[in-house]
Amino acid sequence: MNLFEFCYGIIHWLVDLVNHLWYWLGDVLPWWFGDFFDAVGDFAASQGHLSVMTIFLEVVIVVIIALINVLNFIWIFRKFMGRMFDFYGPYYVGYGIGGWLQNLADGIKLFVKEIIVPAKADKMGYLLAPIIYIGSSILILATIPFSENFGVSTNESGTYVPAGALFALAAFAIAPFSILLAGWASNNKYTLIGGMRSAAQMMSYEIPLLMTVASVFLLAGSFGFVDIVDAQHDIWFAIPLFIGFLIFLVCLAAEVEIIPFDLPEAEAELVEGWTTEYGGMRFGLFYFTTTIRSYAGGALATALFLGGWHGPALIPDEIWFLIKAYIVYTVFQWMTWSLPRVRVDQMLGIGWKRLLPLAVINLMIAVALKSMGWF
Amino acid sequence: MAGGEEVTLDWEMFVFLFLSAATLLSAIYVIRAREIVHSVVGLATCFIAIAALYIMLSAEFVAIVQILVYVGAVVVVILFGIMLTRREIMESEKR
Numbered sequence: 001m002n003l004f005e006f007c008y009g010i011i012h013w014l015v016d017l018v019n020h021l022w023y024w025l026g027d028v029l030p031w032w033f034g035d036f037f038d039a040v041g042d043f044a045a046s047q048g049h050l051s052v053m054t055i056f057l058e059v060v061i062v063v064i065i066a067l068i069n070v071l072n073f074i075w076i077f078r079k080f081m082g083r084m085f086d087f088y089g090p091y092y093v094g095y096g097i098g099g100w101l102q103n104l105a106d107g108i109k110l111f112v113k114e115i116i117v118p119a120k121a122d123k124m125g126y127l128l129a130p131i132i133y134i135g136s137s138i139l140i141l142a143t144i145p146f147s148e149n150f151g152v153s154t155n156e157s158g159t160y161v162p163a164g165a166l167f168a169l170a171a172f173a174i175a176p177f178s179i180l181l182a183g184w185a186s187n188n189k190y191t192l193i194g195g196m197r198s199a200a201q202m203m204s205y206e207i208p209l210l211m212t213v214a215s216v217f218l219l220a221g222s223f224g225f226v227d228i229v230d231a232q233h234d235i236w237f238a239i240p241l242f243i244g245f246l247i248f249l250v251c252l253a254a255e256v257e258i259i260p261f262d263l264p265e266a267e268a269e270l271v272e273g274w275t276t277e278y279g280g281m282r283f284g285l286f287y288f289t290t291t292i293r294s295y296a297g298g299a300l301a302t303a304l305f306l307g308g309w310h311g312p313a314l315i316p317d318e319i320w321f322l323i324k325a326y327i328v329y330t331v332f333q334w335m336t337w338s339l340p341r342v343r344v345d346q347m348l349g350i351g352w353k354r355l356l357p358l359a360v361i362n363l364m365i366a367v368a369l370k371s372m373g374w375f
Numbered sequence: 376m377a378g379g380e381e382v383t384l385d386w387e388m389f390v391f392l393f394l395s396a397a398t399l400l401s402a403i404y405v406i407r408a409r410e411i412v413h414s415v416v417g418l419a420t421c422f423i424a425i426a427a428l429y430i431m432l433s434a435e436f437v438a439i440v441q442i443l444v445y446v447g448a449v450v451v452v453i454l455f456g457i458m459l460t461r462r463e464i465m466e467s468e469k470r
Contacts, residue, residue: 048386124413163435170439173447177419180454184412196458199451206447223436 002149007057008050015044015053058152059142066141069322070291071103073329077291078102080330084337110284118187118277125185130282132178137289139171140296145225147309147317163223168300169213172255175293176202179264179274186277194273197344198264201254204351205261209251211359212244215366216304219375229308231375238305240369244362245305247355249331252297254351256290259336263344298328391431398424411457419450 019041026037043049075090079098082089090099117126143164145151176199183195217223219241220231231237238245254261265273275286302308302324309317342350369375401424404417422445429438 052386122410122412125416128416163439166436166439166443170442170447173443176451177446177454180451180458181412181416184454184458192458196455199455203448203451 003058003061003151004054007054007061011050011053011057015050019045055152062141062152063138066138066292066295069325070288070295071100072326073291073295074103074288075100076326076330077333080333081337107284110281113280115280115282120187121277122185122187125181126277129178129182129185130278130285133175133182134285134289136171136174136178137292137296139174140168141292143168143171143225144296144299144303146321148226150318151225164225165213165217165228165300165304166223168296169210172293172296173202173206182278183274186274188277190270190272191274191276194264194270194276197270198257198274201257201261201264201347201351204348205251205254205355208247208351208355208359209255211356211363212241212248212251213304215241215244215363218363218366218370225303225308229303229310232307233310236305236307238307240375241305241362241366243358243365245301247359247362248301248305249328250350250355252301253332253335254347256293256297256332258294258332260339260342261347263341263347294329294332295325298325298332301325301328387431391428394424394427394431397421398428412454415450415454415457418453419446422446422450 022037022041022044026041029037075098079089088099090102093099093105094101117123142152145164179202180195180199183191183193183198186192216228216237219237220228222228222231257264264270265275270276275283278286299321302321306324306328308324309321311317311320315323398421401417401420405414405421408414408417422441426438426441426446429435429441
């Protein structure tokens with residue numbers, strides 16, 4: 001049973017339950033009410049309505065799981081920073097469980113803050129940019145399956161929609177647009193510079209990122225997550241494409257703006273980068289979404305290079321997937337708290353002069369492996 | 376969905392009408408907007424709606440490449456072009 005069938009069962013049962021009451025109501029009420037009630041009930045029980053509602057339920061389940069993981073990620077981020085800098089990190093809120101509730105406390109604090117729009121800001125861009133950023137980031141999550149049976153992107157016959165991995169990268173690529181818009185619409189020098197830097201960084205690191213992913217697609221012979229993971233049944237792609245894996249991690253770090261590459265929000269130079277003018281829950285959502293992108297990045301690295309949900313059968317597939325994603329995220333945090341921030345010219349130099357030729361070499365290795373018939 | 380002259384309002388029809396309305400309205404907004412960055416927002420909306428229309432035609436790959444190339448690159452390049460040209464962004468008093 002996969003997630004689609006599970007949700008379909010729940011929705012079908014619910015609609016049946018409600019329809020019993022509904023038809024009974026239609027019988028009780030006089031004259032033309034009856035026909036109207038019957039029409040609405042038939043519509044609710046129709047195949048199209050059931051499928052759409054099933055997909056809504058799937059989306060809700062997957063997003064809730066992702067948000068719980070993101071809370072864990074922020075907690076790991078804080079605890080790990082504490083370990084690296086020799087302090088405890090969150091401690092008192094949620095005393096027994098290592099300060100895990102600190103995130104919820106911060107979330108409540110951000111919720112009750114006043115929402116301010118700067119007077120000189122461009123209203124439309126200011127309000128639209130967070131929506132695009134958050135929406136496109138959560139869209140990434142919809143494409144990533146945790147196992148063959150657990151993922152949103154299935155259709156009625158249970159097969160995965162083709163090109164899921166490419167779709168995740170396409171959703172990643174929408175973000176520079178919203179960041180640039182947010183930076184411009186806030187009407188502030190620092191946000192504009194931060195938005196410019198961020199967009200330049202994301203666009204230049206997307207090229208090596210997509211080229212390494214192209215080598216994975218080449219070896220797997222497919223754009224879909226399930227086929228890519230199945231192709232790694234014997235050997236993880238991180239081993240033959242070791243260079244590609246390193247390039248992928250570096251590019252991902254630049255895409256999700258964590259510290260060696262966080263110059264869009266370099267707090268010493270630009271106050272808080274392109275999020276300077278956003279306050280309250282809007283800032284909270286930006287912060288949250290950055291972590292969602294880290295989570296999606298870890299999941300992408302897992303699925304494309306680290307064998308996805310394959311592992312010894314002691315642990316369920318979904319848990320394997322999450323363990324690997326958490327390990328990738330912890331490596332990111334390790335990198336974050338050990339390395340200094342690069343300069344803008346260094347950042348672009350690394351992207352165009354180092355990573356791009358390496359990505360081409362990686363692609364050549366992949367072509368050689370494929371043409372020798374090893375994959 | 377039903378072919379021929381009979382037009383039924385099922386889900387596919389509804390989604391198609393919504394997407395075509397979004398495409399047309401955002402395309403009109405591109406040329407009607409006073410602020411040029413708002414035009415770019417309309418352009419991005421137009422591209423995304425067209426990508427969704429491609430998905431409805433079950434051409435997923437074209438849709439994904441549409442988003443990847445047009446929204447991810449072309450719109451951002453246009454935005455760069457707008458923002459790097461000389462404009463008084465700090466005074467938006469003229470509205």
